[in-house]
Amino acid sequence: MVKKSKKQKMKDEKLAKHPFNLLKSLIPTKLTRNHIYIIIVALIVAAFATVPSFIDVDTSYFAYFLFLCFLYIVIAQGWNVVAGYAGQISLCQNTFFGLGAYTTALLWLLDVTKTGYYFDPVLMVLSGLVPAILAIIIGIPLLSRLRGDYFAIGTLGVQFSVTVLFLKGGAFTKGADGLHLPSTVFQSMTPYYWTGFLLALFAIAVVYFINRSRIGLALKAIREDETAAASRGVHILKYKVFAFAVGAFLAGIGGSLFAYYLFHINPDSVMHLNWLFFPILMCVLGGNGTIIGPIIGAFFLAAISSFGDVYFAQMHPIFSGLLIILVMKFMPTGIIGLKDRIFSRR
Amino acid sequence: MANQLLEVKGIDVFYGDAQALWDVSIHVEEGAIIALVGANGAGKSTLLKAISGLIHARKGEILLSGKSLSNLNPREIVDRGVIHVPEGRRLFSTLTVLENLKLGAYVPRARSMFAESLERVFSLFPALNTRIDQKAGSLSGGEQQMLAIGRGIMAQPKLLMLDEPSLGLSPILVKTMFELISALNEQKTTILLVEQNIRQALKIAHQAYVLKTGEIAMSGRGDELLANEEIRKAYIGERVSKR
Amino acid sequence: MGEFGIIAQVLVNGILFGTMYGIAAIGLSLIYGTMRIIFFAQGAIIVFFAYICYWFFALLGLDPYLSLILIIPISLLLGMGFYFGLFKEAAALEDKNISLLIAIGLMWLVENFMAVVWSGDPRTVVTAYTSWVLRPGGLNISFTRLMALLIALLSSVGVFVFLKRTLIGTAVRAASEDMESTTLMGINPNWVNAVTFAIGIGLAGTAGVGLATVYSFDPTYGFTFVIMSVIALAFGGMGNVFGALLGGIILGVLQGLGAYFVSPTWADAICFGAFLLVLMFRPQGLFGKKE
Numbered sequence: 001m002v003k004k005s006k007k008q009k010m011k012d013e014k015l016a017k018h019p020f021n022l023l024k025s026l027i028p029t030k031l032t033r034n035h036i037y038i039i040i041v042a043l044i045v046a047a048f049a050t051v052p053s054f055i056d057v058d059t060s061y062f063a064y065f066l067f068l069c070f071l072y073i074v075i076a077q078g079w080n081v082v083a084g085y086a087g088q089i090s091l092c093q094n095t096f097f098g099l100g101a102y103t104t105a106l107l108w109l110l111d112v113t114k115t116g117y118y119f120d121p122v123l124m125v126l127s128g129l130v131p132a133i134l135a136i137i138i139g140i141p142l143l144s145r146l147r148g149d150y151f152a153i154g155t156l157g158v159q160f161s162v163t164v165l166f167l168k169g170g171a172f173t174k175g176a177d178g179l180h181l182p183s184t185v186f187q188s189m190t191p192y193y194w195t196g197f198l199l200a201l202f203a204i205a206v207v208y209f210i211n212r213s214r215i216g217l218a219l220k221a222i223r224e225d226e227t228a229a230a231s232r233g234v235h236i237l238k239y240k241v242f243a244f245a246v247g248a249f250l251a252g253i254g255g256s257l258f259a260y261y262l263f264h265i266n267p268d269s270v271m272h273l274n275w276l277f278f279p280i281l282m283c284v285l286g287g288n289g290t291i292i293g294p295i296i297g298a299f300f301l302a303a304i305s306s307f308g309d310v311y312f313a314q315m316h317p318i319f320s321g322l323l324i325i326l327v328m329k330f331m332p333t334g335i336i337g338l339k340d341r342i343f344s345r346r
Numbered sequence: 347m348a349n350q351l352l353e354v355k356g357i358d359v360f361y362g363d364a365q366a367l368w369d370v371s372i373h374v375e376e377g378a379i380i381a382l383v384g385a386n387g388a389g390k391s392t393l394l395k396a397i398s399g400l401i402h403a404r405k406g407e408i409l410l411s412g413k414s415l416s417n418l419n420p421r422e423i424v425d426r427g428v429i430h431v432p433e434g435r436r437l438f439s440t441l442t443v444l445e446n447l448k449l450g451a452y453v454p455r456a457r458s459m460f461a462e463s464l465e466r467v468f469s470l471f472p473a474l475n476t477r478i479d480q481k482a483g484s485l486s487g488g489e490q491q492m493l494a495i496g497r498g499i500m501a502q503p504k505l506l507m508l509d510e511p512s513l514g515l516s517p518i519l520v521k522t523m524f525e526l527i528s529a530l531n532e533q534k535t536t537i538l539l540v541e542q543n544i545r546q547a548l549k550i551a552h553q554a555y556v557l558k559t560g561e562i563a564m565s566g567r568g569d570e571l572l573a574n575e576e577i578r579k580a581y582i583g584e585r586v587s588k589r
Numbered sequence: 590m591g592e593f594g595i596i597a598q599v600l601v602n603g604i605l606f607g608t609m610y611g612i613a614a615i616g617l618s619l620i621y622g623t624m625r626i627i628f629f630a631q632g633a634i635i636v637f638f639a640y641i642c643y644w645f646f647a648l649l650g651l652d653p654y655l656s657l658i659l660i661i662p663i664s665l666l667l668g669m670g671f672y673f674g675l676f677k678e679a680a681a682l683e684d685k686n687i688s689l690l691i692a693i694g695l696m697w698l699v700e701n702f703m704a705v706v707w708s709g710d711p712r713t714v715v716t717a718y719t720s721w722v723l724r725p726g727g728l729n730i731s732f733t734r735l736m737a738l739l740i741a742l743l744s745s746v747g748v749f750v751f752l753k754r755t756l757i758g759t760a761v762r763a764a765s766e767d768m769e770s771t772t773l774m775g776i777n778p779n780w781v782n783a784v785t786f787a788i789g790i791g792l793a794g795t796a797g798v799g800l801a802t803v804y805s806f807d808p809t810y811g812f813t814f815v816i817m818s819v820i821a822l823a824f825g826g827m828g829n830v831f832g833a834l835l836g837g838i839i840l841g842v843l844q845g846l847g848a849y850f851v852s853p854t855w856a857d858a859i860c861f862g863a864f865l866l867v868l869m870f871r872p873q874g875l876f877g878k879k880e
Contacts, residue, residue, distance in 0.1 A: 089686060145869045149627040149689065153819050157861045158815070164854065220657070277697065284690060318705065321698030325675060328691045332679070398773060436770040438763040439826070445759050452760065453775040501775065548843030 045201070052193055061306075063193055068302040070196030071257055072282060076294035077203040078250030079279035081210065083291075084288035087223030088242035089148070092155040093279055095162045096131035096248040098271035102166065102256025103127040105179045105265045119195050119260060127256035128249040137246035139241040166267050178266025181259070192261060199257055203250055207291050210246070219243055223289070251279075277320050284327050287334030296335050349376040349411075351503055351536050352397070352428070357406030359389075359396050366392045367560045369406070373553075379527065379537045381551035381568060383544045383581070386444040388557040391433055394507050397538075398430035399423040403536070427504030432451040433513070435494040438565065439483030443474055443493055444517075446482050450500030459502055466533075467496040470526065488519040495526070499535075506530070507538040514520050524550055531538065544581045597846045598728055605734035607841020608741035609799050611834035612820035614825060615748055615828040616789035616796075616835050621822075622765030623785045626689045630696035631793055632815025638664060638797025639806050643712050645823050646801075653714050653802050654736065664794025668787030671695075673779075676858065680782055695812070703808040713805035737799035741834065744795050748788060749830045761785050763874055765828065813857075817844075826874020835876060 051066065075097060082090045104127045108120075142154040185329045210216045221229040230236050255275075258264055279294075282301050287293025304319070331338050352374035359367040367389050374380045382390050390520050395401045397408055399420040408415040415423055438446055447467060451460045468475040471492040477485060482493060491511055498506055508527070512520045526547050531537050531550075541547035548554055551568035556577065564571065613631055620628045638660060645651040645659070672680075675695065679688040714717075721732035752758040764771040764781040774776050800806055800814075817840060825836020842862060847856030867874065 083686070085684065087684075089689060139867070145872070148685070149621075150868055150872075151824075152689070153627065153816070154865065156816060157865065159859065161858060164858070273697075280690065280693075318698055318701045321694045321696070321701065324694030325691050325698065328674060328687050328694065329678060332682070332684075332687045398641050400769065400772065419777075420772045421775045421777050424773070432770060432773060436773075438766050438770070440766060441759065441763060445763075448756065448757060449763055449771070449774050449776070452756070456775075497774075567817055 021336075038175070048197055048261065052190055063189055065302055065306050067189070067192050067196045067261075068305060069298050070193075070200035071199040071254060071261075071300035072278065072302050073281045073295055074203040074257065075251055075254040075275065076282040076286075076298045077207050077246045078254065078291075080207060080283050080288065080294045081250065082243050082247030083280070084283055084290070085207075085210065085216065085219040085223065086240055086292070088143070088240060088244065089152040090155045090244060090247060091152050091276060092159040092162070093247065093251045094271050094273060094275035095159045095250035096135065097255035097258070097275040098166070098267065099131040099134065100127040100252030101259040101262075101265050101270035102255075103130045103252070104259040106255040107182055108181060108259075109179060115316075119191055124199075124253050124256045128252040131252035131255075132245045135245040136241055139244040141238070143240045143244065144237050159271075163267055163271050164334040166271065178264060178269070181263045181265070195260070196257060199253060202253075204291065204295065206246065206298075207294075211291055215239065215242065220289075229320070251275075277324075281320050281324055281333070283325055285334055287336030290334070290336045293334050293336040349524055350374070351376040351411060352538070353409040354393070354397065355407045355409070357393075357396060357403035359392055359401055359403050361392075361401075365560065366397070367403075370557075370560070370562055372562070372565075374536060375553065376536055377531075377534060378552040379539060379550055379568075381554040382538065382540045383542070383547055383554060384563075385558035385581070386542065387559075389560045390502075390557050391509055392560075393557070394430055394432075394509055394538070394540060397423075397507065398428060400430075411575065421453070424501060425455060427455075428504065428507070429498045429501045429503035429505070431436050431442075431494050431498040431509060431511070435490050437482040437490055437494055437497070440481060442479050442481055443485070444478045444580040446493055446497050447474075447500050450497035451502075453501065455501045456500060460500070463479045463500045463502060467499050470499070470529065471496050487514055488516070488522075491515060491519075491523065491556050492526075495530075499530075503535060505536045505538060505541070509540045510542060511539075511564040512541065512543045518570060520546065544577070545572070548577075593756075594727055596846075596849070599841055600732060601728055601851045602734065603839050603842035603845030605730070605738050606803065606842070606845075607821070607838035608738050608834065609796050609803070609837065610814075610817050610821040610840050611825075612741045612744050612792045612799075612813065613796050614821040614833040614837050615745060615830055616792035617815075617818055617822050618827050618830075619748075619761070619765075619785045619792075619828060620789040623761065623768070623782050624676065624688060626687050626692055627819060628789060629689075629692045629815055630699060631789070631818060632813070633699040633703070633808075633811035634790060634793045635796045635800060635814055636806055636808060636811040637703060638794040639801040640703060640707055640712070640797075642798045642801040643714050643795075646714050646716070652716065653798055654740075657740070657798055658702045658827050659793045660798060661791055664797075665787045665791045668790030669793075672783040672786040673792065676782070676786070677779055680779075682839050696815075700808050700811055707808070709807055709809070711805040711807045712801075714801045716802075719802060724852025731803070733802040740795055740799055744792060745830055745834045748792070749787070752830065757781075757784055817860070820860055822866050823864055823872075823874055826876045827874050829874075832874065832876030836874065839875075 048066070051063070053219060075093070077126070078096075079090075079093055082088050082093075107123050107126065118313055138158055142151055143177055146154050210219070218229070218234050221232070221234055222236055222239060226236060255270055258270065278301060282297030283294050283298070286295065286297030350373050352372075354370060354372045356369045356371050357367060358365065358369060370389075370393060372380070372393075382393065384390055392401065396403045397415070399415070399418055399422075403416065410426055410428060415426070415428070418426075438449070441449070447464060448460075451457050451463055456463065474493060474496055477489065482490065484516070485493060495508065495511060498508075511527070512523050515523060520543065527537060527539065528550050539547055539551065548568045548571050554566065554568050554571050555562055556564040556571070561568055564574075564577070566574075613635060617628055617631055620626070641663075642653050642656050642662060645656045646653055651659075662858065675691055676688055679691055682688070719733050723730045723732060723735065752762055760771065760776050760781055760782060763774075764776070768778055771781065773859050818837070820834055821837035821840045823836070825832040825834070840860060844856050844860050847859040849858065
């Protein structure tokens with residue numbers, strides 16, 4: 001029987017008097033809270049979808065900014081799944097990103113799918129699958145034996161090894177110079193916008209469904225208290241590897257998108273540590289383990305990036321490091337957490 | 347009107363969002379043995395943690411000789427002589443017996459009385475003296491429990507809180523343990539005893555409280571509660587004597 | 590000199606350099622003991638102090654070994670400052686990932702700060718004696734490497750004595766085992782953490798001086814170094830000062846032999862492979878206490 005102390009009852013009363021909740025109670029009962037959320041989400045999606053009709057996507061810096069946001073959302077959600085939901089610090093997200101980019105580039109150059117040089121969904125899915133499979137292969141031994149910090153080190157090792165492999169890949173990966181892709185087919189920014197948009201939606205949907213499913217519950221249980229979860233019969237390894245693989249998949253398709261944009265793929269551009277930092281930073285800023293947190297973080301970071309590209313190109317990583325420290329120190333739950341804290345206190 | 351050494355007044359304690367204690371009040375008379383009994387998970391350890399400052403009570407007050415402990419950190423509470431010997435002994439197994447005892451007397455107030463405290467501990471627990479340089483992890487269960495209590499004594503306690511000292515001990519050792527607790531009390535140490543071994547605890551207690559799912563269900567003198575029907579049925583389990 | 594002589598040389602060099610990994614590993618072990626995180630920024634901070642040592646020499650003409658007199662107190666104070674400034678609140682939280690992320694953030698911050706302020710060019714300290722070589726029995730032992738070994742040994746002994754013979758050191762050992770129980774003794778966990786952290790950074794400062802005199806370094810070297818230190822720690826095991834030192838030496842030897850018998854780039858991979866093996870099959874390390 002749930003017993004509410006007097007204090008809890010008083011809190012509930014106070015919450016009910018909060019303006020937001022009063023507003024909600026004004027809405028006719030046929031429209032439930034869920035309906036409201038769906039409407040809001042639909043509106044936002046529609047808004048983004050109509051942007052290209054208002055702005056000349058090719059020349060607008062805003063469109064580029066949005067594209068960046070979309071890319072960032074994808075990789076941020078990747079980190080969100082593995083670290084925010086499953087609580088594992090994976091320090092090879094940039095490796096997965098790079099693998100995705102290389103897969104796209106290689107398959108493209110080899111013209112495997114015979115679609116010519118254009119956005120190819122099959123290619124993109126494959127670019128996500130390759131890192132995901134790698135994640136499963138190394139994830140099983142690593143996650144079954146290594147706890148927390150040591151797992152992080154293990155992933156660092158993966159990062160090392162793979163980067164070295166690609167540098168020394170010889171004719172296959174063309175070493176440090178990397179692969180060059182023909183850029184002549186892409187004249188317009190519009191397909192980038194749309195593909196980015198769709199991928200971002202996909203990434204968000206993935207997280208949304210994980211959040212709502214049993215997998216999400218299991219992951220949260222593992223993150224809170226692994227031993228307790230294990231004693232309840234949660235198959236720890238299975239869920240951790242799953243989260244790791246999903247994180248890899250998302251990073252991979254992010255890499256694929258980036259490959260279509262960059263055309264010159266080499267270890268420095270696609271396996272750069274930034275592709276590890278940024279997702280972490282975004283989730284940390286926005287709120288790890290939430291659906292919207294990484295999205296907020298992504299917009300923030302895209303804004304800073306664009307701003308920074310102009311003024312602080314070199315200072316970038318310093319700011320990232322400083323930001324992470326400050327955010328973790330003062331608001332470890334991110335912006336979302338801040339909102340929660342404001343609304344649940346007196 | 348005897349002196350109230352410790353007064354807990356209507357505290358609520360939460361672990362995150364889950365409430366563990368509801369409006370709990372107890373009084374600990376100076377020089378007495380107060381027992382806190384109840385089933386597993388009733389909240390007994392939580393109450394001790396609230397008193398020793400490991401957790402903060404969200405509501406209510408905790409007073410030591412009339413002065414509030416509520417906003418103090420564990421160090422300051424230890425400084426005032428409230429010593430918590432936790433459940434499961436929690437010794438430093440890689441440290442020697444002597445090192446464990448030394449750490450027990452860490453706070454300056456206790457450090458100045460180190461030699462005397464050590465003597466007291468050895469007179470109560472002679473076995474520890476012979477094992478003084480042994481690693482705590484290598485001691486037997488009973489010796490470990492003695493060391494845990496000894497470590498608490500090193501802090502010159504005004505109020506000694508023992509969390510399940512008889513746990514995991516053989517019946518003979520359990521008897522010894524309770525005799526020891528009585529002896530400590532005779533040396534003028536006030537004791538707050540948390541126990542699952544309700545019978546033994548109620549036998550030596552002056553006052554007792556029964557904690558049930560986070561609330562005080564019953565309280566009274568030790569011998570009264572021991573004779574109480576409900577308690578006997580629920581916790582002690584009446585055995586039909588076949589003698 | 591013959592094959593054997595060369596191998597002996599490789600071994601000796603490996604041992605001498607491995608002690609640097611060793612004292613970094615001791616620092617990591619201490620910090621892990623109390624704060625339960627791998628302090629990733631250790632390598633970057635070692636390089637930072639290598640730079641300090643370098644600049645002390647280049648700008649003030651201060652001999653590297655003499656600069657230890659300044660660097661040790663500075664690093665100890667910096668360690669305390671780092672703890673109280675950055676980690677204090679996070680250390681109290683259940684979720685250790687937050688502290689871990691702060692450490693990673695600090696690593697990026699320091700590393701890139703150095704890259705921006707001091708440029709990416711490799712540096713090393715070159716004094717009158719950096720090219721001295723002692724030649725016992727046909728082996729070449731560089732003077733600076735020997736000094737680095739000496740510094741490492743002295744540091745290890747110092748830490749050992751601190752842990753075993755002082756009351757605070759005993760409190761640190763206790764806290765590494767059971768922080769809550771330590772708190773119940775009236776010991777302030779923040780002070781224990783801060784002291785441990787300070788020593789960890791102090792050891793980093795010492796390693797930095799060693800590094801500056803022996804190797805050429807650049808801002809990115811810190812990353813490699815911390816990984817190696819973690820591997821050394823895994824070899825040696827937690828909770829044992831001299832074990833960590835030995836772990837470093839073993840690693841140094843392994844790296845040297847790997848470079849000699851296979852190739853320098855593969856040497857790192859070999860070390861990493863050994864690391865994974867140890868983690869999987871003997872997670873407490875060769876000398877560590879079981880968890």
